[in-house]
Structures are given as C-alpha cells and as structure tokens.
Amino acid sequence: MQRARSLVAFVLLALSSSFASAFDPSPLQDFCVAIKDPKDGVFVNGKFCRDPMLATANDFSFSGLNIPGNTSNKVGSNVTLVNVDKIPGLNTLGISLARIDFAPYGGLNPPHTHPRATEILVVLEGTLYVGFVTSNPNRLITKFLNAGDVFVFPVGLIHFQFNIGQTNAVAISGLSSQNPGVITIANAVFGSNPPINLDVLTKAFQVDKNVVNYLQKQFWVNNH
Ligand SMILES: *[C@@H]1O[C@H](CO)[C@@H](O)[C@H](O)[C@H]1NC(C)=O
Ligand SMILES: *[C@@H]1O[C@H](CO)[C@@H](O)[C@H](O)[C@H]1NC(C)=O
16 A cells, blocks of 8 residues: 555656657647747747748748857857847757857867756767766766767756867757756856845855855856
8 A cells, every 4th residue: 555655756856847848849740830929820839830831931940150259358259149039930849950060279168058958968078077966966967079089968957068179169059948048156146236145155155155145246248
C-alpha cells in the first residue's frame, strides 16, 4: 500500500512537471509565421501568426550571417543572434541560430546562461577554450576546440567561450528555442537596474563593500 501510494505520487509529480515545462511547446500546425499586428492574424502560440496561405519564403529566411560582428568592445566578442525576431517563421518551432565572433588573444563570450535552450556549437575558425558548470555541487567541464569541433552546453547551465588563439575565431551555435534568452552573469549580478542591495552582494560574495561598490560602478557590456 505504502509503495503503491508513493508510486502514484511519483507519477503525479512526473506529469505535473511535464505540464510545467520551460521548453518551447510543440507546434500544433505546420508553421505559425509571427506577425506584429494581431489584427489580421490567426492561431496564437507564442506570437500571433500570419494566415498560413499568406506565408512566403522570406518568412523563413535571413541573410548576412557571413558578415562578422564587430568585436571592438570590452569583452572582444560579438553574438549575432538569429531568433524569432529575425526569422518570423521560427515561431513555435523551438530552434534558433547564432554566429559568435571572437577577437584574437582573449576575445571572450563571458559566463552566461540560456534559460530556455540547450546550445550546440561548431567552431569554423580559430581555437576556443569552452566550458560549463553543473548544478550544485558545481563541477566545471571544459575543452579546447579547433575548427570543425562541436560542443554542447546543456540548457540553463552557466557557460563561456574564450579565444586562446592569435587569430579571429568564429563559431556557429544552434539553440533549442525560438527565443533562448541570455543572462550574462556579471551583468545580471553587478549591473542590474536598479542595482541589487549592497549588503546582499557583500554577504553573498563574502567580500568587502568596496569590492562590490567597485564592481557595480563598472560598465558591463552586452555583447549581443
Ligand atoms: C556587434 O556587431 C555589430 C555589427 O558589426 C555592431 O553593429 C554592434 O554594435 C556590435 N555589438 C557590440 C556590443 O559590440
Ligand atoms: C567597430 O567598432 C569600433 C568601436 O565602436 C569602431 O571604432 C570601428 O570603426 C568598428 N569597425 C568596423 C569595421 O565597423
């Protein structure tokens, strides 16, 4: 009896967690090209959809990913994200793409997470040192990647990519959401608006108030 009851509890828990899924829901039609104005739209799933009979090839395409992003910024990297805002046809399909450019000698895509997407990255040019940190207890998993090497960053985990080569580096990432979202850790913690309370950060990081003050005064560049 006890065992049957805990089995029922387990099944209910499994069911409820699948309903509360944070991932993009599966589409209920072939596609649902996003439109800004709901006036002439049909179906709703994520964004309002264009009448499928009016969809064109342009709704499913984007040009310019051959053009490098400008990496002349404080972190030396630039992410060109091709999500549902760039390709309206991605709406409800649970996938998107990014090009990441890295400056030579230390271009960094700083530690960040994607709350809604797993990322699969392929290096086209250069040499990257990449890694992610698991949930508590925090194990670091890293690898050096050269052209043609592929690496996966599981959904929600903090990860980074660092150009350790003397040339530009370029990578392309596939992401399992039409809108992966990004939380850059340093920016979120020390550059939020309004700032997080000084006492909170001082206690959390176990440092002197001046250290937190200093960090909060920095300009935290958004490399997107
Ligand atoms: C990224 O590159 C684009 C295209 O060169 C540029 O317009 C944008 O300002 C760059 N972003 C950052 C943060 O450097
Ligand atoms: C890249 O951005 C820097 C700083 O904003 C700017 O001075 C430079 O002209 C840009 N380079 C290109 C190729 O657009």
